[in-house]
Amino acid sequence: xxxxxxxPKYLVTQMGNDKSIKCExxxxxxxxxxxxxxxxKFLKIMFSYNNKELIINETVPNRFSPKSPDKAHLNLHxxxxxxxxxxxxxxxxxxxxxxxxxxxxxxxxRLTVL
Amino acid sequence: xxxVTQIPAALSVPEGENLVLNCSFTDSAIYNLQWFRQDPGxxxxxxxxxxxxxxxxxxxxxxxxxDKSSGRSTLYIAASQPGDSAxxxxxxxxxxxxxxxxxxxxxxxxx
Numbered sequence: 001x002x003x004x005x006x007x008p009k010y011l012v013t014q015m016g017n018d019k020s021i022k023c024e025x026x027x028x029x030x031x032x033x034x035x036x037x038x039x040x041k042f043l044k045i046m047f048s049y050n051n052k053e054l055i056i057n058e059t060v061p062n063r064f065s066p067k068s069p070d071k072a073h074l075n076l077h078x079x080x081x082x083x084x085x086x087x088x089x090x091x092x093x094x095x096x097x098x099x100x101x102x103x104x105x106x107x108x109x110r111l112t113v114l
Numbered sequence: 115x116x117x118v119t120q121i122p123a124a125l126s127v128p129e130g131e132n133l134v135l136n137c138s139f140t141d142s143a144i145y146n147l148q149w150f151r152q153d154p155g156x157x158x159x160x161x162x163x164x165x166x167x168x169x170x171x172x173x174x175x176x177x178x179x180x181d182k183s184s185g186r187s188t189l190y191i192a193a194s195q196p197g198d199s200a201x202x203x204x205x206x207x208x209x210x211x212x213x214x215x216x217x218x219x220x221x222x223x224x225x
Contacts (some may be wrong), residue, residue, distance in 0.1 A: 004157070043158075043203065045212040056212055090157055099207035100145065105157035 003027050004106040006091050012112045013081055020077045021109045023091030029104075031055075031097040032074035034066060035090040037108070043090070049074050050097040081113045116141045116208050120216035127194055128224050135189040135219045137204030142185045149178050149189050150203040152218065158203065162189070194223045 004025045013019055025032060033056075034046040048056035052068040063079045078085060091106040117140045127133050137147070146165050150158040162171045162178040164187070170179040177190040191198060201218040208214070 040217070041201070042217055043215040048212070058212060092158075099213045102148070102160045102163050103158075103213075104160065105150075107157045108155075 003104050004091055004093055006089075006106040006109050008109060009107065010110050010112075012114065014114055015081055015083060017081050018077070018079045019081060019111070020075055021089055021091075021111070022073070022075045023106055024073050025091075025093040025104070025106075026072065027093055027095075027104060029093040029095050030071060031094045032068065032071075033092040033094075033103065034074065034076050035092065035105075037088040037090060039087070046089075047074075047076075048097065055097060078111075081111075083113050086111055086113045116144075116206060116211055116214045118204055118206050118214050118216035120202075120204055120219050122219060123217065124220040124222075126222040126224060129194060129196060131194050131223075132190070132192050133194055133221075135191070135202050135204075135221070137187040137189070137216055139185045139187075139206045139214075141208055142182050143208060144182060145207045145209050147178075147180055147187050147207075148205045148213075149176075149187075150205065152201045152203060154200075161202075191221075194221075196223045196225045199223050 007022045031050045033048045037043045047066045049068045065077045068074045088108045090108045092103045094103045148163045149161045164180045175192040180187045201220045203218045204216045
């Protein structure tokens with residue numbers, strides 16, 4: 001009964017490629033997030049969606065495009081991958097938006113760009 | 115701009131010891147503060163969430179306190195166990211900025 005799941009768990013690809021990471025939550029939450037954790041373990045918010053609508057975009061390059069087909073899914077598509085995109089990407093969800101209650105995190109996707 | 119600092123960066127203690135992890139933040143106008151646990155290769159698990167109107171929250175052996183005016187929070191872990199070994203992250207929500215995380219304290223509890 002995984003609450004927040006992400007696929008794939010690991011992703012290794014060449015510079016310049018386009019890749020997607022999928023996220024699904026079965027908690028019935030309205031809000032979903034994408035976070036990036038860099039090599040120094042610093043965790044930063046990238047996007048937040050509430051009821052399929054974008055509510056936060058934290059100065060992320062437009063090569064990153066989140067897509068929310070429904071409230072339970074928030075996928076992350078990355079175009080023209082760069083070396084600096086290598087990181088662990090976490091999806092999360094919460095009942096209410098804007099960080100007012102507990103967030104539930106997925107297990108992460110480790111992206112390595114060669 | 116909100117900044118969150120956690121001290122120490124790493125901590126190693128013998129099993130059974132009580133310990134305190136510290137978190138400080140620069141902007142005291144916060145809505146809430148959360149403590150998370152991150153195990154190696156895994157996602158974050160929320161431990162405690164303290165609203166700005168609260169002074170502390172307890173869950174089992176964990177107790178988190180919040181002093182907004184001084185910009186500090188502590189996470190107290192009683193009777194530490196090897197299973198408590200993980201990285202503990204503090205995160206602050208200030209209302210007009212997204213959740214801001216500290217860099218974490220890496221805890222090792224030695225049997």
